[in-house]
Amino acid sequence: MRTLTVGAAQLGPIQKAEGRQEVVARMIALLDDAAAKGCDLVVFPELALTTFFPRWYMTDPAEIDTWFESVMPNAATKPLFDRARELGVAISFGYAEKTPDGHHFNTSILTDKAGAIVGKYRKIHLPGHSEFDEKRAFQHLEKRYFEPGDLGFPVWHALGGLMGMCICNDRRWPETYRVMGLQGVEMVMLGFNTPSVNSQKSDEGIEDRLFHHKLSLQAGAYQNSTWVIAVAKAGDEDGHHLMGGTVIVDPNGKVVAETKTEGDELIVHPCDLDATRFGKETIFDFKRHRRIEHYGLITSQTGVEPPSV
Template sequence: MRVIRTAAAQLGPIQKAEDRDSVVARMIALMDEAKRQDADFVVYPELALTTFFPRWYHADRAEADPWFEAAMPNAATAPLFARAREHRMAMSFGYAELTPEGRHFNTSILVDRDGRIVGKYRKVHLPGHEEYDDARSHQHLEKRYFEPGDLGFPVWRMLGGILGMCICNDRRWPETYRVMGLQGVEMVVLGFNTPSVNAQRGAEGLGQRLFHHRLSVQAGAYQNATWVVAVAKAGDEDGHHLTGGTLIVDPNGSVAAELEGEADGVIVHPCDLDETRFGKETIFDFARHRRVEHYGRITGQTGVVLPE
């Protein structure tokens, strides 16, 4: 057995006026609770340090820069890293990254038990739009404030296993999991901030959004024989509601643990990475069963090409 006692640490809403220090204090409290439950690894949401700011339109794009982190760790997050080292706990969380060259990414990191950043991922599949859209019930301006990630879907050896990351909308794309699956991934961790209503289809509310969330995560886990840990930022942020749905899915696609509610909270589950072996050695033994000669369209085109 190769067990990682994994804590999915959901954050309730972060209001626009809430500062980094307050949010980090909440994250530390969740980490302390995870430690009380003997967790080895704690996973936090996408954009864990701020409200989901892409809902706010800035005509001057640079006005959004205060939401971004120019260094990691920094003064605000140093106490989180210090507590992780004290607890000897690995962690993963998402934040808005501003690079020294002035580039902007929706980023997630893996941090080992010594508090060292050992992995970085930048969100590839950016949803939403770039300009203000009167036709939408609310704005979702990720394409305005972020560039598509430029690091691909790497994996890392950590905690005795092979771990990978993705962020929010990435979980809906099968290519996300398959690229990591082809590297032997045994646990995918991801944070999300998902509005509870589709801005372009008001009838698609909370129930359908949670259905699509679970469907995507469970399919990705099953089809690649990997654990998936999906962690929400949830609740009402300044009148804009985000779904919950924090859960841990096993390599057979079953929900192993799920957190109820939309407030700050933790679930801890013993994830045995050896449970990935059956799927990887049988129905999803890629070396035996994949037929890449027929998959050219997947990397050869983006939009749909209709038959003549």
Template sequence: MARHLTLAACQTGPIARSAGRREIVDRLVHLLEEAASQGASLAVFPELALTTFFPRWLIEDEAEIDGFYEDAFPNAATRPLTEAARKLRIGFALGYGEIAQGDGRRRRYNTMALVGDDGEVLGRYRKMHVPGSEEPEEGTTVHLERRYFEPGDLGFPVFDYRGTRVGLALCNDRRWPETYRMLMLGGAEVALIGYNTPLLLDEAPALAHLRMFHNHLPMQAGAYQNTLWVAGCAKAGLEEGQALIGGSCIVAPTGEIAAQAMSVGDEVVVHRADLDLIDTCRRVNFDFDRYRRPAAYRMISERAGPV
């Protein structure tokens, strides 16, 4: 029997620094409703979908910084999203700033939660490849993620959703081949990725014309080389003076872009993913069981721990 999973990338336009959670969550619920109306059963939202991209600023006030994070998910402000998932029978992945307790202290992570179509959280991923710096650097686009987030401590977990194995990643993770390989070795068939990516970098203005190309290139290569479906979702548009690229897309295990957003605003992109195509691509090009001994790789990665 053929296996399919209809995926949606729920791209958002810019989110103002002054926007409240209720306003933002209402937008996300509307996008989820649109995805469900087009037949999607699993959606992905952007990285830091509940706030503006606050790491573009040097913020000293700890109370103000805390306002960009969630100390629980779902909470009272975000519960309309999980309730909508249950009502619409659609799962979703959502990026947000997380405050957690660990080793006796408060920790801050750039996190993505996977929610099932019953509205329950199936699991979380915490961003591993945290870019930027802790302090502004002269001649460099201000990007202070390392000031506000520490690297994730959950590895690259893979979760079961309606009989499909689903992994998560965030923004800079998509540029690293290890991300897709670890997800594939964990049995992932689908990778959901959220991102916030500047259109221009002060340190590399000559490469501005390649920003969208370099956005899609690693997702297409990761999908092809690891025989995965990849759904990448942007927060896009001119946000608080900074232009963010869009290009939200759904990529097949062949490496082809099956569907892509055309705007830099709120937009839903949907595609019915043929999961059997994964097996076809593995037989043709990447028979891992025959050539790469994935069981041995898993053993090595387990001994090494999270990368």
């Protein structure tokens, strides 16, 4: 067996006024707990260092840039990297990235056990809108503050397996998992910050939101025979509630561990990467069973185009 013991490190709410140093201290506490429980890898949420700032409408570029990291690691996050290296534990977490040439991305990284960054992913499926929308119960301005990711869906040889990443809304799109599945991915790490209520449909509350969340994860895991580690930011951030729902899903699509609270909480599971082989060699043996001659619409068009009458 190739067993990777994984800690899914959910973060409770981060208020707008809370500094990065305070958040990093919370992350280190979870990391220490994970190391004590034998974890090889700890996965943190999307935009782990700050509140979910895309809920706030901003027009001043300088104000917007205060939420972004220009280098990684930096002064605020170096203690996290140092502690992970001391403990010999790999980490993955999300943050807002500003590149040297001024581009803005919703980014996630993976390190090895020595604290070196070995993988980077930039969120591709950006939800929400770009201008203030008075018809929404609250704003979700990812399209205002981020550009669509430009790195595709890479898979890395790391930690003894084939590792991939995606972020939040990416989990709802089957193409996300399939592109990584076609590279043999054995574990997908994903952080998310999901509001408990749909801003455009008030009767879609936390029960429905959690159902769709798990449905997407379990289908992606099963249809590509991969582990999925999905880690939330949860709880009430300045009056805006995030639903939580941190889970670890096995290659059969079964939830094998999940959080019970909306606070800082660690769940741990030993993930046998060899458990991905059966599905990849049988029902989802892509080489034997895929019929790409019939899939052209998937990459040739975006919107729906009904057939001619």
